[in-house]
Amino acid sequence: MSPISSSTVADWMEPAEEHASEVRKLSTLLEASQALSVTLDLEAGLQRVLEILGRHHGAVRSTVVLMNDQTGEVELQASAGAIQPGQRVRYALGEGITGQVVQSGKPIVVPRVSREPKFLSRAAARPELARQELSYISAPISLEDRTVGAVGIDLHFKPNRDYHRTVKFLGVVGSMIAQAVRVHRLIQADRQKLVDENTHLRRELKERYDFSNLVGTSGAMRQVYEQVAQVARTSTTVLLRGESGTGKELIAHALHYNSSRAKKPFIKVSCAALPQDLIESELFGYEKGAFTGAHGSKKGRFEIADGGTLFLDEIGDLNLATQVKLLRVLQERAFERLGGTQTVHVDLRLVTATNKDLEKAIAAGEFREDLYYRLNVFAIYVAPLRDRKTDILLLADHFLEKFSREHGKNIRRISTPAIDMLMAYHWPGNVRELANAIERAVVVCDANAVHAHHLPPTLQTAEASDTSMRLTLRETLEAVEKDALQDALKSARGNRAKAARLVGTTERIFNYKVRKYEIDWRRFRS
Numbered sequence: 367m368s369p370i371s372s373s374t375v376a377d378w379m380e381p382a383e384e385h386a387s388e389v390r391k392l393s394t395l396l397e398a399s400q401a402l403s404v405t406l407d408l409e410a411g412l413q414r415v416l417e418i419l420g421r422h423h424g425a426v427r428s429t430v431v432l433m434n435d436q437t438g439e440v441e442l443q444a445s446a447g448a449i450q451p452g453q454r455v456r457y458a459l460g461e462g463i464t465g466q467v468v469q470s471g472k473p474i475v476v477p478r479v480s481r482e483p484k485f486l487s488r489a490a491a492r493p494e495l496a497r498q499e500l501s502y503i504s505a506p507i508s509l510e511d512r513t514v515g516a517v518g519i520d521l522h523f524k525p526n527r528d529y530h531r532t533v534k535f536l537g538v539v540g541s542m543i544a545q546a547v548r549v550h551r552l553i554q555a556d557r558q559k560l561v562d563e564n565t566h567l568r569r570e571l572k573e574r575y576d577f578s579n580l581v582g583t584s585g586a587m588r589q590v591y592e593q594v595a596q597v598a599r600t601s602t603t604v605l606l607r608g609e610s611g612t613g614k615e616l617i618a619h620a621l622h623y624n625s626s627r628a629k630k631p632f633i634k635v636s637c638a639a640l641p642q643d644l645i646e647s648e649l650f651g652y653e654k655g656a657f658t659g660a661h662g663s664k665k666g667r668f669e670i671a672d673g674g675t676l677f678l679d680e681i682g683d684l685n686l687a688t689q690v691k692l693l694r695v696l697q698e699r700a701f702e703r704l705g706g707t708q709t710v711h712v713d714l715r716l717v718t719a720t721n722k723d724l725e726k727a728i729a730a731g732e733f734r735e736d737l738y739y740r741l742n743v744f745a746i747y748v749a750p751l752r753d754r755k756t757d758i759l760l761l762a763d764h765f766l767e768k769f770s771r772e773h774g775k776n777i778r779r780i781s782t783p784a785i786d787m788l789m790a791y792h793w794p795g796n797v798r799e800l801a802n803a804i805e806r807a808v809v810v811c812d813a814n815a816v817h818a819h820h821l822p823p824t825l826q827t828a829e830a831s832d833t834s835m836r837l838t839l840r841e842t843l844e845a846v847e848k849d850a851l852q853d854a855l856k857s858a859r860g861n862r863a864k865a866a867r868l869v870g871t872t873e874r875i876f877n878y879k880v881r882k883y884e885i886d887w888r889r890f891r892s
């Protein structure tokens with residue numbers, strides 16, 4: 367549809383002035399409705415409407431104001447011939463003529479502006495207009511029984527003007543604007559909803575899927591992050607190795623939540639916690655009557671984890687008979703429930719973990735070598751905490767913040783002597799032990815900093831002996847140095863000359879230190 371100009375419409379009307387004026391009004395409304403419907407930008411649409419009013423109806427000035435629900439004020443949204451660009455104009459509800467129209471929802475006509483003391487002319491910026499007599503007409507913009515704004519025009523004063531008609535006409539313009547405002551607000555609300563949803567989803571994603579709950583920046587931990595990133599998206603079987611408390615379970619979670627299986631179940635079975643005769647029914651499920659007490663049938667963890675990740679913890683503790691069954695499942699991706707004949711097929715990613723020396727267990731005949739190869743497709747080794755001393759402080763701070771929050775305390779820092787003790791200790795229980803030590807400190811701490819005496823007695827002994835402290839400081843520095851060398855080698859992909867430059871030393875010294883710390887630099891070549 368193209369805009370119909372007043373002249374085209376007028377062609378088939380009688381030339382009487384009254385008719386001409388009606389036609390002009392109709393065509394204005396048509397143009398205005400088009401101006402509002404072609405754009406999603408409300409302000410631009412309103413601006414066009416006001417320009418049309420100026421062109422066809424000799425409006426000297428015109429304005430649209432809308433209520434701002436947040437501030438309770440009436441704000442100028444668009445104007446023609448009225449204000450300087452960028453100027454902000456506001457009225458309190460009920461203030462001035464415009465404010466009154468919005469408050470009452472009724473149009474107001476001021477035949478002679480010069481005689482109206484309430485006329486604020488806040489939107490006026492043309493002093494030359496002050497010398498002319500103007501009439502002002504303002505009509506409400508109403509949405510569902512509520513006045514949300516007003517549209518106002520200034521016309522040259524004419525003694526015999528039919529204000530009644532002009533008010534009616536402006537009222538129709540007002541209701542058209544109201545529809546545009548309604549659509550605009552619906553779109554805004556939808557958009558806001560989308561934005562909110564998006565923010566919420568992203569926050570949830572971040573909490574669940576990234577590695578931010580894994581703390582540590584040591585070379586060893588960075589290697590872990592890299593390996594997790596490499597393998598997470600695949601369905602490769604992963605074996606997590608490392609001492610107790612190093613964070614294997616946390617890494618198993620990271621693997622799951624960074625995989626395409628994230629929305630499917632993550633099922634953990636601890637092979638050590640279950641009595642050996644129970645583990646098979648737990649893993650594979652059973653049919654009714656499979657054994658005394660099997661009154662019904664039950665799905666095993668393998669079936670429950672279908673589509674997701676099955677995490678078998680303490681795999682090194684699995685008995686030999688069950689190892690055979692597990693091997694078959696891994697080979698065929700199928701099994702039968704205990705006492706059942708139907709073959710169940712599952713699609714899952716298997717992650718296993720152990721703190722045992724599996725190679726030793728194989729040699730001792732306690733662990734099947736064929737199963738070992740099936741599990742050890744992609745191994746991630748988590749270094750003990752004492753071998754990544756640079757993580758101790760970060761982890762300690764992380765747990766301090768966490769437990770302070772949980773216990774409602776305001777403990778901000780760890781004193782230097784306490785830090786020294788944390789660094790000196792050998793952490794046989796690794797991160798779990800560190801977390802427990804910090805939680806204990808938070809509970810007993812009555813100050814805003816953790817002091818040495820807040821730490822558990824096991825840590826105190828190191829400090830008591832002077833020589834051990836001196837040795838420990840050196841050890842600490844050495845650990846940091848070793849870490850830095852390994853980092854450099856990693857960045858330089860095993861190129862020792864390049865790695866030496868990265869840490870700002872000579873190749874000779876670098877090689878000397880690599881030998882001293884028994885770093886296998888070939889490992890970093892790729």
Ligand SMILES: Nc1ncnc2c1ncn2[C@@H]1O[C@H](COP(=O)(O)OP(=O)(O)OP(=O)(O)O)[C@@H](O)[C@H]1O
Pocket residue numbers: 579580581582608609610611612613614615616617720721761797798801
């Ligand atoms: N890098 C880390 N960042 C933050 N928290 C960690 C980290 N590593 C371990 N933790 C925390 O330490 C505790 C022990 O970790 P986790 O249970 O994953 O260890 P594990 O290797 O599975 O130990 P185990 O062999 O005894 O089962 C958990 O509370 C875990 O949240």
Ligand SMILES: [Mg+2]
Pocket residue numbers: 614615679719
């Ligand atoms: Mg564990």
